[in-house]
Amino acid sequence: MVKSAAATVEEYLSELPEERRAIVARVREVILQHLPEGYKEAMNWGMIAYEVPRERFPDTYNGQPLAYVALAAQKNYFALHLIGVYQDSKQETWLREAFAEAGKKLEMGKGCLRFRKLDDLPLEVIGRVVAAITPDELIEQHKANRSRGR
Numbered sequence: 001m002v003k004s005a006a007a008t009v010e011e012y013l014s015e016l017p018e019e020r021r022a023i024v025a026r027v028r029e030v031i032l033q034h035l036p037e038g039y040k041e042a043m044n045w046g047m048i049a050y051e052v053p054r055e056r057f058p059d060t061y062n063g064q065p066l067a068y069v070a071l072a073a074q075k076n077y078f079a080l081h082l083i084g085v086y087q088d089s090k091q092e093t094w095l096r097e098a099f100a101e102a103g104k105k106l107e108m109g110k111g112c113l114r115f116r117k118l119d120d121l122p123l124e125v126i127g128r129v130v131a132a133i134t135p136d137e138l139i140e141q142h143k144a145n146r147s148r149g150r
Helices: 009-015 018-034 083-087 089-101 123-131 135-147
Strands: 040-044 047-052 066-073 078-082 112-115
Touching (some): 009 018, 018 047, 018 066, 066 083, 083 135
16 A cells, blocks of 8 residues: 555555554554644545644645654555654654664654564654654744745
């Protein structure tokens, strides 16, 4: 699955083969356990998204809710998009160090962490990354980055 047209998270999960559904469901569980109050879970961009609702922050460049984390089952891997890590070099440095300390290989682009199996992820590290930035902090990061033209 590359991009889903599912309207709900439940539909998205039901589209996945059982083995892949179990992995996405476990990572989703970790995200939901650590997600700061104020974010909402939704389907956006064909992925499970965790975002600041537009009612709280409507001033986005694309008219979409302000994204924080997104989770998807791609064709050959799983993707965990970490916008807070992308926007904050200290978060990225911490994440890289935490993966190394956990003995895990970090496969990541600008903010998209890719993994092939659940054992590739130190779930406690993922929980800490998700818990690290409140919606208010994400909004401030977003505003600062926009003012710098990023």
